Amino acid sequence: MAKKPKIAFLGTGGTISYTGRNSLDVWEYMDFGTRLSVSEILSRFPEVEDSADIIPIDVRQVSSSGIIPADWLALASKINEIASSNTELDGFVVTHGTATLEETAYFLNLTVKTDKPVVIIGAQRPSSGFATDAGSNLLSAVRVASSKEAHGYGVLVVLNEEVQAAREVTKTSTLRLETFQTPDIGMLGYADPDGKIALYRKPTRLHTSNTIFNIENIKELPVVDIVLSYAGANGTAIDAFIESGTEALIIASLAPGLPTPDQVLKITSAIKKNIKIIYSTRAGSGRVLRRESMVSEGIISADNLNPQKARVLAMLALTISKDPEKIQHIFDTH
Incomplete structure (x- = not known):
C-alpha cells in the first residue's frame, strides 16, 4: 500500500x-x-x-x-x-x-x-x-x-x-x-x-x-485604509482616515484610475502630510496605468490588484520602505 x-x-x-x-x-x-x-x-x-x-x-x-x-x-x-x-x-x-x-x-x-x-x-x-x-x-x-x-x-x-x-x-x-x-x-x-x-x-x-518580506520581527502591521470613489465623492473619508492615523490610502478609483475632483484635492493634501497614496480601481479587473501626473506626485499604481489586495501589499511594503518609487517597485514585482 x-x-x-x-x-x-x-x-x-x-x-x-x-x-x-x-x-x-x-x-x-x-x-x-x-x-x-x-x-x-x-x-x-x-x-x-x-x-x-x-x-x-x-x-x-x-x-x-x-x-x-x-x-x-x-x-x-x-x-x-x-x-x-x-x-x-x-x-x-x-x-x-x-x-x-x-x-x-x-x-x-x-x-x-x-x-x-x-x-x-x-x-x-x-x-x-x-x-x-x-x-x-x-x-x-x-x-x-x-x-x-x-x-x-x-x-x-x-x-x-x-x-x-x-x-x-x-x-x-x-x-x-x-x-x-x-x-x-x-x-x-x-x-x-x-x-x-x-x-x-x-x-x-x-x-x-x-518575496522580500520577513514577518519574524513584525508585531503590528502599518495602518492602511481604502477610500471608494463614486459620483460626487467629496473626500470626507480621506480626512477621516488621516485623522484616525492612517499611513497609506488605497483609492478604489473610478476606472481606469481616476478619483473625483474633490478627492484629488484631499489626496494632494494627504501627500503633503506624508500619507502614501495608491491608486487601484473599483472596476474589478485591469491595470491602473501610472500616468506622468501620478509619478510627479509620488502616487503609486496598484497594477491589477483590486483594492483589498492592494491594501495587503501596501501594509507589507511599508515595513520595507516609505519611498514611493521603492513601493512602486514592490507593486510591480509582487
Whole structure:
C-alpha cells in the first residue's frame, strides 16, 4: 500500500466550520448555528482522512468578517513554524471564511516561507447544509496540497474543484458555489474527481520563499485604509482616515484610475502630510496605468490588484520602505 501524504490542516473558522439549525439552513447558520473544530469537520467527511494523513490544528474559530491583520501575522507565523519543524509534511490546508479569504490568502502568499503547497479553502454552504460544498472542497484541497504538481506555485485557493492563484482570485458572488474567479487571466487549473491535479499556467509574480518580506520581527502591521470613489465623492473619508492615523490610502478609483475632483484635492493634501497614496480601481479587473501626473506626485499604481489586495501589499511594503518609487517597485514585482 502506498504511503499516504502528510498534510497539516489548520482551521480558522468560517462557513465550512458551521452547522446550521437543519439541513436547509444554508443562509442564517451564522446567526443560529454552532461551530465545529477541525477534527469535527473531518469526522463529517471520512473520505478526506482516507486520502491523507491529516494533522488537525485549530488556529481560530471566527467568521471571516472578524479576521484582522494580527490574525494574518499569527497564521503565517504558525505555518512557517510548522514548515521549518516538520520537514516530512507534503503540504498545508487552511480553512477560512469566504468573505475575506482572498485577503488572507494573498497575505500568506507574500509571507509564508515554503515551496510546499499551501491551499486555502472555504465553503459557500455550511457542513450541515443540503448539498454542501464543504466536503468536496476539502477533499480537493487535500489532493492539491498532496500533489507534486502544485509545488512552487505559491498559495492556492481551491473551491468548486478549481485551482486559483492567491494573488489574483476574488470572491464575485454572495451565494453561488462558483463565487471565486480570476478576472481577465483565469484559473490555474482543476482538481478533478479522478484525483488528477491539472495545472495549465504558473504565477509569475514573486511569492512565498521569493518575496522580500520577513514577518519574524513584525508585531503590528502599518495602518492602511481604502477610500471608494463614486459620483460626487467629496473626500470626507480621506480626512477621516488621516485623522484616525492612517499611513497609506488605497483609492478604489473610478476606472481606469481616476478619483473625483474633490478627492484629488484631499489626496494632494494627504501627500503633503506624508500619507502614501495608491491608486487601484473599483472596476474589478485591469491595470491602473501610472500616468506622468501620478509619478510627479509620488502616487503609486496598484497594477491589477483590486483594492483589498492592494491594501495587503501596501501594509507589507511599508515595513520595507516609505519611498514611493521603492513601493512602486514592490507593486510591480509582487
